[in-house]
Amino acid sequence: MHGLNMVIPPLAPDYGGICSVLYGGTGMVVIHDASGCTINFTTYDEPRWLDHPSTVLCSGLRELDAVLGDDQRLVDKVLAAAADIHPRFIALVGSSVPMLIGTDLQGIARQIQQLSGIPSFGLDADGVGLCDQGSQAAQQALLERFAPSADGTRLGVGLVGDDALMLSGPASRRMIDQGLAENGMQAVCSLAMGDADADVARFASTQVNLVVTSSGLAPAEWLRQRYGTPYAVGLPWGPRSAAAVADRLRRHDAAIPCGPAGDVLWLGEALIGQALAETLRLDFGITGLTVGDIFSHLCPAACHLRLDGEQDVVMALAGGGYRAVIADPAFKPLVGSAIRFIPFPMVPVSGGIFGRRVLDRQAVCAIAEQLKEE
C-alpha cells in the first residue's frame, strides 16, 4: 500500500498474515511491537478472535529497548510467559520498528529455543508488506521447521494458502470440503488454517495438494520438491467448477486457471478472483471477469491486472470500460455511478466492518444474479 490513499484503507499487513496462519496451533506467537500492531491484528485482522482464543501476544517493545538494542528483555519476557503456557512452539513476529533497527529475530529465537527447549523461530515482517506475503512466509516457516520425512502412504488432499484472513473466516472452509466431497475427495490437512505444526506433519503423506490462494503457491512447490506431491490450483466454488478443480487435482495439473478478461472487474486476491471467474463461467455461463490483484502479486500468471494502491485502481477504472466491479465496499467511492458496484466484503480490506462474505455457493449465486441483471 505504498503511496497516498485517500479512500481505501491500508490492507491487512504482513504480520497479520503470519499470525493468521499460526493462530490455529497451540504455539505462542509474539508480535514484537509496542502494542499498535498487535491491536491492529486483534481488532480487524483475525475473524476468529472473539470465538476462538489463541496465544498471540504483544512484546511491549519500548523506545529505550529499541535504542539500546536490548534484546535480552524480549528473551526474558518470552521465557517467563513460556514457563506458564508451555507452548508447542514459539514464533517471534517482526513489525516496523524491529525492521528499522535490524532486530535479528531468528537469532533471538535460536537463543530462546536453546534456553527453553521449545522449538522457536523468528519471522521478519515490517508492516509495509501485505498479509499474503506474511501468510506465505509463515507457511514456509512451518514447513521448513516441522515437515517430517516422507511417508510411504498417500491419502487425501492437503490445502495450502487457505488462511482465515484471506478467506474472511474459517466458514469458507466448508465450501472447499463440500466441493471436494462432491467429487469423491477429502481435505485431510490445512497448512494455513489448521493446527499449525501438527497439520504440517500430515503433508508428508497427502496424495495431492490444492492451492487456494496465491500465498500457497510457493509452499506447494516446496512440498512438491520435498515429497514429490503434485498440486493443483483452484477453489471448488460451484458444482461444475468443483468438478473442474477435482479434474485438475486428478491430473496433477498445476496450471493457473486463467479465463478471458472482460468488462467485469474483480478487485481482490488473484486466485480467489480466478476461481470466481471459473465458477461464473462454468456454473452460470458468465464470461469476461478481469481479475485485479490488489495484494502482493505472488501469483506469477500474466492473466490478471497488478494494482498497487489507490491510484492504480483509479486508473484501471478510468480506462477499463467496465460495466461492473466486484469489490469490497471500501472501494465503492472510487467507482463511478455508471458502473454497477457489487459489494464483496473482504476481511483483509475492510476488516469486517462491512461484514464478512464467506466464500460459499450463496455468495457466488448472488454475484451471478446481479451480473445477469445487467
Added chain:
Amino acid sequence: MNGDNGSELRYCSPFHGGWDIARMALLIPESRILFICPSSCARIIALNALRSGLCGRLAVYGLSQQEIVMDDYAAATLDSMRRLIAIPGPRPKVMILFVSCIDSMLATDHQAELDTLSAEYPDIHFMLMRMNPICQHPQGQLPLFKLQQDIFGLLDGLGPADPRQVALIGSNLPLSPDSELAGHLADNGLRLTHISRCATYHDFQGLAKARLNLVTTPYGLDAAEMLLQKFATPYVRLSVINSFDAFDHDLAMICQALDIASPDLAAQRQLTVAALHQAAAALAGRPVVVDGSAVWHPLSLAALLADHGFNVQAVYVGTPVDAGPAVTQLAARGIEIIDAGHHVMPARRQTAARDIVAIGQLGGCFAAASHVVDLFCDSGLWGYQGLRRLAALMTASAAVTHTVGDIAREAERCTV
C-alpha cells in the same frame, strides 16, 4: 490501549470502543489528518474512520521500506498534504500531520514541511501529532495526555470570556444532558460545553472562553493545567470513582468554583439507591462482571454494585492493578480482579456462553457472558443519574441475550 510498561508479554484485546488517537484528534472541527507511516500503522485508524463516517477527513501515505530506511519522505509529505487540502468541500482550518513509532526512532523533524505549508496556506493551521506507543513509559507523558494538550493548545483565547460557559476537557463524549450536574448548571444559567458539540472551528475556539473547565478523565489534566496557565481558566477534576460521597464532593467543588449554591442531593441519592436495589432484584442473583474498558474506575463500581445487592464476581482490568484499599475491599467481598492482558488469558478465557451480566465488552467476551451492557469509558454517564441509567441498562440487558458477538455483528452493519 492494552499494555503496561512493557515488562511482560501482554494479551491485547480489540475493545477500544472504536476510538483511537486520530478519531480523538478529528474532534477538532474542520480538521483533516494525513498519516504518513508504514501503511499497517494506520490500518486501524483508517478503518475506525470509515466506520465513524470520517474517511473523507483522513488520508494515509504508506511509506515504502526504502523511504523509511533512507528517512526520505519530506517531498511525499508536502505533496500528500497539498492533495488532501485540495479535496472538494469546505477548506480545512486545521491540517494534522500524524507520524508513528518509526518517526520517534528516526527522530525526524517535520517542522520544515509544516513551515513550508504554513507559508503556502496562511489561513490553515498545521500541526504535528504523534501516535507512538513505543514512547510510553511510567515517568513520561502518556500519548493520550499529550494528545489532549495538543488539541486544546490550538485555542487562541481571543475575545471576551463567557461567564455562562463551563467546558468539559479530556473526554471523547459529552456528559449526558440529563445528569444532575448539567441540570444544576442549567438551573443556574450556565451552559456545559464539549468539543464534540462544536460544529465549526470557530465554535471550538469558543471553548477558550469558558469560566471553568471540568476534567472528566485523567487524560485531560495536562490540557486543563495548560489552559490555567494560558488563560487563567480554573479547573475542577471530577472523580472517576463511583461513590455517592465522591459525586457530592465533586458537585460541591464545582459549585464553589462557580460561586453558586450546592444542590441538595439527598433525593438523588435516595432515587439511585432504590434504582440499584430494583435492578439487583431484577437480576435475581445472576453473576455480574465489570471491566476497565466500560468504565474509568471499575473497582469502585464493582464495590458499589456489591454494596447494593448485586452478585459481582469479577473485575476485568486492562493493566495490572497495584495492591491497595480498593483491591483489599473487593477481595474481602470475594470479587476477583482479573488482569485481562496477562499472558495466560487466552487459556483462561471462557468460550461457552454463561448466564452472566457483563458491564463492558472486555468482561463480556472473556467471561462469555450472555448479557452485555455495551459501555465504553463511561459513555458519558456520570454521577447519580449515570448510575440510574446503568441500573436500567443492566435490567434491560438481563432480559435478553446480547453477547459480545451480537454487538460485533451489529457493528458490522456498516454501509457505504
